[in-house]
Amino acid sequence: MGNxxxxxxxxxxxxFNPTSLILIxxxxxxxxxxxxxxxxxxxxxxxxxxxxxLPGARVRTTAGMYATVVDVDGDDVVLEVAPGIEVRYMRRxxxxxxxxxxxxxxxxxxxxxxxxxDGEPDTAESEEETAHTGSTKxx
Numbered sequence: 001m002g003n004x005x006x007x008x009x010x011x012x013x014x015x016f017n018p019t020s021l022i023l024i025x026x027x028x029x030x031x032x033x034x035x036x037x038x039x040x041x042x043x044x045x046x047x048x049x050x051x052x053x054l055p056g057a058r059v060r061t062t063a064g065m066y067a068t069v070v071d072v073d074g075d076d077v078v079l080e081v082a083p084g085i086e087v088r089y090m091r092r093x094x095x096x097x098x099x100x101x102x103x104x105x106x107x108x109x110x111x112x113x114x115x116x117x118d119g120e121p122d123t124a125e126s127e128e129e130t131a132h133t134g135s136t137k138x139x
Contacts, residue, residue, distance in 0.1 A: 050091045053077055058098040061089060066098065 053059070057069045059079065067079035070086055077094060080086050 046095065049097050050094050053091065053094065053097070059094045060096045060098055061093045062095045063093070 053069050053072050055069050055071060058066065059069060060066055061079070065081060067081045067087075069077055070080050071078040072091075073088075075091055076088050077091055078086050078088050
């Protein structure tokens with residue numbers, strides 16, 4: 001009698017269920033659409049940009065450094081990272097070509113230096129003035 005129960009349970013569990021097959025296919029297609037396809041598109045776009053590098057282009061490397069392309073030599077590019085300082089990188093190290101209007105950290109650093117000299121005295125200068133005159137500018 002115990003054998004009959006086992007056979008009945010195993011025969012009902014081995015029937016084909018198309019809903020589970022459809023669910024598995026939906027999950028596979030979803031993973032492809034959300035993860036694999038966008039990554040492949042980014043790789044193709046990066047390869048296209050790396051193959052069309054021209055001297056004078058402003059680029060960002062995979063390490064996050066901004067530079068200007070000076071020369072393209074086979075699989076290598078020569079980048080100017082600062083005025084007069086050139087380094088050689090592999091083309092694959094170039095992650096992105098930066099558009100001329102895009103703000104870079106280098107530009108924002110230069111703006112901070114210009115704003116720092118706005119004509120107002122530094123803290124040390126104002127303390128020195130107070131010590132000599134015994135009063136502040138606002139008095």
